[in-house]
Amino acid sequence: MDSSIVKLRGYKDGLHLIVNPKISLSEIELAIQELFAKMNQPITGTSIQIDLRAPTLNPEDSKHLETHLTETYNLVVNSVNIFEESAETPILAAPATHSIATDLAQGQNIDFDNAQVVRQTIRSGQTTRCLSGSVIIYGDVNPGGEVISAGDIVVLGALRGTAHAGANGRLSSVIVAMELVPLQLQIGTYVNRPPTGQKQRGYPEIARVGAEDIIIVEEFIKF
Amino acid sequence: MGKVIVITSGKGGVGKTTSTANIGTALALIGKTVAIIDADVGLRNLDVVMGLESRVVFTSMDVIDKRCELEKALVKDRRVEDLMLLAASQRNRKDDIKPEQMKDICERLKEEYEYVLVDSPAGIEQGFHNAAAGADEAIIITTPDVSAIRDADRIIGLLQNQGIDGINLILNRLSPTLVRKGNMISKNDVLDILNIDLLGIVPEDTGVIASTNRGVPLVHNEGSPGADAYMRIARRITGQNIPIPEMREDNFFSQIINWFSRKN
Structure with missing residues (x-):
């Protein structure tokens, strides 16, 4: 980095x-x-x-x-x-005190280079959970839908729901989406949400934990 | 062998029952044989919308409990041939029926009728599961507002989990004037989120309230925007390729233009 x-x-x-x-x-x-x-x-x-x-x-x-x-x-x-x-940055700074309990998967073998591929849209009420690696979604994550991953989350579509990367505490995890208009983003123990009225931007974006311990979002060009 | 189509939405008040009554009537007007089932046990009102309230003697509960034959429980429509209604029991609760029992009724009806429409209750509980149990296809009704779309999305997920593939969308109560002013979610935004095939758009039509209260489905009122939309939807269900027309704004000038074009 x-x-x-x-x-x-x-x-x-x-x-x-x-x-x-x-x-x-x-x-x-x-x-x-x-x-x-x-x-x-x-x-x-x-x-x-x-x-x-x-x-x-x-x-x-x-x-x-x-x-x-x-x-x-x-x-x-x-x-x-x-x-x-x-x-x-589209995602405003949230106080670092907004930390959440991590979805612990201790004792599991986590391979961050190994990704679970989901070939469908995650709709409202549906959850995709992968605590053994990263997740790639060939579709959208709709409002009310949820993706939880121990590693990174890549959405080859619009992320409109909730995404939790690094669910067992890996803070270097990132969330990438072709359209990043989430309800809420979580990386490791950090939670953040976009300002209300956030519109689609028309380009891919990446969210990561930046300096000062907040989730920052910027245009995705390369890893 | 007919087809069982469940009409559902998740959210209440978006027009499931109205749509079921109108699509059912429209299909029968085209000449198809149709049976419609009210799956909203305990809160039945499809019979009221159809104007058949006083003719209901037996309900689906009576069929399940073997108090009468299925054929006897079907109520014939007042106006159209080959349109039958199986009413829901008002005394029972949704938990009193099991999905298998509902599925059995659907299976038996689709041997006799080309289309079996099931009017689902709102919600995602037992009542919804009962309604969807025997379905081959589904029609999702949504209005262009965020809560209805959210619930529709949830329902689509549940139906897909159940293995129902043909899921189509009806966008109800769209007002082109409000969309233009930016106060209403547009057709494209809805389709962008729900990502299923659009079966039709029903414009906001004040005639719906009057027709519901009179117990005469809107499609009998030929020429009203809502009636035309439901007729087109019914034709699409039968496999006809009818394009979805761009919605016209209902302002003074467009009305004049409509009036002139109709004369020709």
Whole structure:
């Protein structure tokens, strides 16, 4: 998950350096250094935009990051865009105290790379439970339907019901859906729900436990 | 050998009984032989909607308890040939009938009639299981509101578990004006969630209340939007390929246009 601290993406209006989670400036700089070192071509002289997805950076820090990039890597920084976390993630932060009892399956052999495939839509009142691995659903999960998995949950359709990944406490579990408009998401001991009136977004999304122990949702591009 | 179709919804008040009466009557008007069974034991009202209340002598309970023959318990419709009603007992409770007994009645009726429609009670308890016991196919009635759709989804899951494959949907009481204004869930949104075949759309029609109170199913009132919709649904059930028309808004201008187009 280290690679997601900073990302370099090409958009229509040029290169964007996306700074994601809420961590300290020195760690960000280190991550940038690693990122640039890994690249095949030198990036010097390129003009980029910085997308700050970490509102915890204060103005001085972001200014510092800007000059750091200009001086160290000889980059031209066009602009610094700061994104509000709440506007960007569909799932609002719920207090970490909203922890729930885990669906313990201790003593069972759990193989997270082994997935149960469900070839039907999970309708209201139906539950799919897989406490020995992950779950892949070829269909939708409708409101009132429930999916519980020890590992990850992948819905190749719309997730409109409830999903509980990492049901025995594995916090690195993720929930991926082609349309993520759930009633409620649970990962490990964390519970979260989208803001009321959440509309379908038309692209796949992934939910995971982010920094600060909340379930965050972002556009799903790759694992 | 006929076909047993259960008409159900989960939620109450969405139009199961009205739809059963109208589809049954419409099928009989097309010339099919139809038997309709009221499975809402203890809260029967299919006979009231059909206007046959005063003619009910025996009920399905009497048949099960062998107090009378099945043929004797069937009430003939007042207006249409080949339309029979098996009323529910008002004195008993839903638990007094077992799914096997209901299934037996369905099996016997479908030997004589081309279509056997079962009007299911609301809910997912014994009454629903009784109604669905003998069904070959199912028609789900829903109105375009979230609670009805949620319950319909639940019912579809239960029917699929039971192994019933032909599950079709009727979207009842859709108002195109409200959909356009964004105040009502649209047909596509409903189909997106329920993901089953659409058998028909019945528009909101105030004539339904009047026809229910008079005990004359709406389909006799030819030309009303609801009656036309039920006739189309009945034809689709018989296998005719009739497209589902786009709903017209019932405003002043469309009424004028309708009036002119009807004259031609």
